[in-house]
Amino acid sequence: KAGVTQTPRYLIKTRGQQVTLSCSPISGHRSVSWYQQTPGQGLQFLFEYFSETQRNKGNFPGRFSGRQFSNSRSEMNVSTLELGDSALYLCASSEGGSFYNEQFFGPGTRLTVL
Amino acid sequence: AQSVAQPEDQVNVAEGNPLTVKCTYSVSGNPYLFWYVQYPNRGLQFLLKYITGDNLVKGSYGFEAEFNKSQTSFHLKKPSALVSDSALYFCAVRDPYSGAGSYQLTFGKGTKLSVIP
Numbered sequence: 189k190a191g192v193t194q195t196p197r198y199l200i201k202t203r204g205q206q207v208t209l210s211c212s213p214i215s216g217h218r219s220v221s222w223y224q225q226t227p228g229q230g231l232q233f234l235f236e237y238f239s240e241t242q243r244n245k246g247n248f249p250g251r252f253s254g255r256q257f258s259n260s261r262s263e264m265n266v267s268t269l270e271l272g273d274s275a276l277y278l279c280a281s282s283e284g285g286s287f288y289n290e291q292f293f294g295p296g297t298r299l300t301v302l
Numbered sequence: 303a304q305s306v307a308q309p310e311d312q313v314n315v316a317e318g319n320p321l322t323v324k325c326t327y328s329v330s331g332n333p334y335l336f337w338y339v340q341y342p343n344r345g346l347q348f349l350l351k352y353i354t355g356d357n358l359v360k361g362s363y364g365f366e367a368e369f370n371k372s373q374t375s376f377h378l379k380k381p382s383a384l385v386s387d388s389a390l391y392f393c394a395v396r397d398p399y400s401g402a403g404s405y406q407l408t409f410g411k412g413t414k415l416s417v418i419p
Contacts, residue, residue: 230409230411231412236406244406287334287398288353290351291407292348293338293347294345295343
């Protein structure tokens with residue numbers, strides 16, 4: 189099976205712009221989670237989608253939003269970018285039906301905000 | 303709320319020696335515990351998990367972890383370290399009794415492992 193793919197891999201934006209990141213999960217996986225990784229804060233949970241519904245949300249401002257499509261692909265959007273949004277954004281997928289499913293991660297999108 | 307602590311930011315070990323990366327957790331009920339590894343400029347790779355049963359869990363690349371409920375710990379171990387094991391290691395916990403957050407994985411800050419030739 190193909191792994192989790194994320195596009196684009198690298199992105200440079202300026203403050204105030206918005207950005208959309210894309211994630212394609214492993215075939216058959218219905219759950220997609222998004223994380224922000226920074227050197228100072230580590231891995232922070234953004235949100236999780238399961239069968240097109242947001243099932244859980246982390247402690248991030250409303251500028252961060254996401255959605256999931258019927259084919260389980262997911263997008264994450266950040267509006268009005270700030271310098272502090274510079275980070276590696278990781279997407280992870282799992283079968284999603286059980287608490288003991290492990291998550292499989294994509295390579296990430298490196299976002300730089302200038 | 304669930305939480306994970308990795309008390310060591312960095313662990314250095316000589317090649318061929320045993321290694322241990324420490325993890326402690328806090329949950330309201332019985333935890334589901336995971337270890338992941340991250341190589342530079344890569345996503346996280348799953349190593350192993352503890353759900354229930356035997357306290358010693360074996361995983362990928364010769365790694366194992368021991369669940370200790372009384373000490374609320376889940377330390378990652380390997381009998382003989384390789385230079386290629388050098389990477390960033392993350393412990394994660396899921397608390398199935400946390401209501402709406404039950405599916406959320408909470409990660410530790412990570413421990414950088416350096417294996418010295």
